[in-house]
Amino acid sequence: MRWIGIDPGLRTTGFGVIDVDGQKLTYVASGTIESGDPAKGLPERLGALYAGVKEVLETYCPESAAIEEVFLNVNPRSTLMLGQARGAVIAALVSEKLPVAEYSALRVKQAIVGTGRAAKPQVQEMVKRLLRLNRAPGTDASDALGVAICAAHHAQIPKAITAALAPKLAPKKRSK
Numbered sequence: 558m559r560w561i562g563i564d565p566g567l568r569t570t571g572f573g574v575i576d577v578d579g580q581k582l583t584y585v586a587s588g589t590i591e592s593g594d595p596a597k598g599l600p601e602r603l604g605a606l607y608a609g610v611k612e613v614l615e616t617y618c619p620e621s622a623a624i625e626e627v628f629l630n631v632n633p634r635s636t637l638m639l640g641q642a643r644g645a646v647i648a649a650l651v652s653e654k655l656p657v658a659e660y661s662a663l664r665v666k667q668a669i670v671g672t673g674r675a676a677k678p679q680v681q682e683m684v685k686r687l688l689r690l691n692r693a694p695g696t697d698a699s700d701a702l703g704v705a706i707c708a709a710h711h712a713q714i715p716k717a718i719t720a721a722l723a724p725k726l727a728p729k730k731r732s733k
Contacts, residue, residue: 558712559585561619562705563610563650564697565627565643568592570606571697574617575688577709584688586617587698592642599638603645610649622650623658623708625665625700658708665700668707 558578564571570592574585590609592602627643630636650657663673669683677700681693684702693699 558621558709559617559619560705560709561613561617561622561650561655562701562703562708563622563624563646564700564704565606565624565639565646566697567602567606567638567642568595569697570609570642570646571695571699571701572610572613573694573698573702573705574613574619575702575705575709577712582688582706582709584690584702587694587702588613589695589697599641603641606642607645607649610646611652614649614653614655619655621658621708621712622655623660623704624650625704626659626661628662658711660704660707660711662700665703665707668710669703 559574559576562573562575564573568591570590571587572590573587576583576585590606590613593605595602624643624646627636627640630639647657660668666675666680667673669675669687670679675683677696680703681696681699684690684699684706685693687706688702694702
């Protein structure tokens with residue numbers, strides 16, 4: 558299965574694409590989508606994010622998507638702007654009929670590093686190791702890859718539980 562992870566931001570949105578085959582994770586691509594000149598109006602910048610995500614989706618054809626949830630910032634205006642950027646990204650994902658999972662930054666860090674208090678360099682290093690990369694991607698791309706890895710791991714949990722319980726839940730044959 559191919560996953561795309563998104564780390565939304567109004568200036569820079571990170572994306573990361575991975576293939577998942579059982580426990581094997583394979584790096585496909587990562588990068589950033591820029592919203593353009595901050596002097597431009599908000600609608601134009603949101604449109605640039607939407608178009609950039611659509612282009613990435615057309616290029617890499619993921620089957621599922623995951624996005625980082627908005628965290629509450631000290632500045633309400635910044636939180637609102639981030640929420641609008643996130644909305645533009647989600648609109649692009651659902652316009653392609655992708656299922657979208659959402660994860661908090663804390664949950665992503667726990668899945669990747671083992672602690673929700675991990676610093677960005679720790680996330681970068683673990684993403685590098687988990688995907689067997691020669692060097693760590695930039696912070697936005699690394700965070701997006703972390704979101705994709707977190708989603709892939711969480712998607713496998715129900716399958717593992719079902720597989721483990723299937724023999725126990727199968728109807729018992731009655732003897733005559």
